[in-house]
Amino acid sequence: MSPDYDEPSYNKPISPRQFIWNTPEERAAGINNNLKVAARRYLCPNCGKEFSLFQSRAVACKYCPQANQNCPNVRCPYCDKEYPIKGFIVPDNNPGAKADQVHMTQYSQNVFNRWSDTYNRR
Numbered sequence: 571m572s573p574d575y576d577e578p579s580y581n582k583p584i585s586p587r588q589f590i591w592n593t594p595e596e597r598a599a600g601i602n603n604n605l606k607v608a609a610r611r612y613l614c615p616n617c618g619k620e621f622s623l624f625q626s627r628a629v630a631c632k633y634c635p636q637a638n639q640n641c642p643n644v645r646c647p648y649c650d651k652e653y654p655i656k657g658f659i660v661p662d663n664n665p666g667a668k669a670d671q672v673h674m675t676q677y678s679q680n681v682f683n684r685w686s687d688t689y690n691r692r
Contacts, residue, residue: 583658583659583660583661584660584661585660585661585664585666585670586603586604586607586660586674587670588603590603590607592606604674604677607623607660608624608677608678608681609622609623609624610622610659612659614646614648614651615653616646616649616651617648617649617651619649621646621647621648623644623655623659623674623678624678626645626646626647627678627679629647630645630646630647630650631645637679640672640676640679642654642655642656642671642675643655644658655674656668659671659674660674
């Protein structure tokens, strides 16, 4: 690696409004920017392990009472350290940062609500 190497690009926050290339196969499968941002892997600054927003919400936030209340945080499922979504998952230095944070929180919650409605029925 070169000496001016900062960090892997996959670990940098990205806005769901930013252009993200989707292959024709991904588009046919219904994969969009929201899904790519939520499924993207990030490194926990505390323990160094990788996790995604989906993984955080499904594992670490599963029984948290704020999980259904548009929580502005993401929690590492390995070390249980919590970080704000803004600045970790989505950038915090753009005019739409707050909107991105709310959008991704609501998107991930809607995905889990649909999953729960579909698969947790008796």
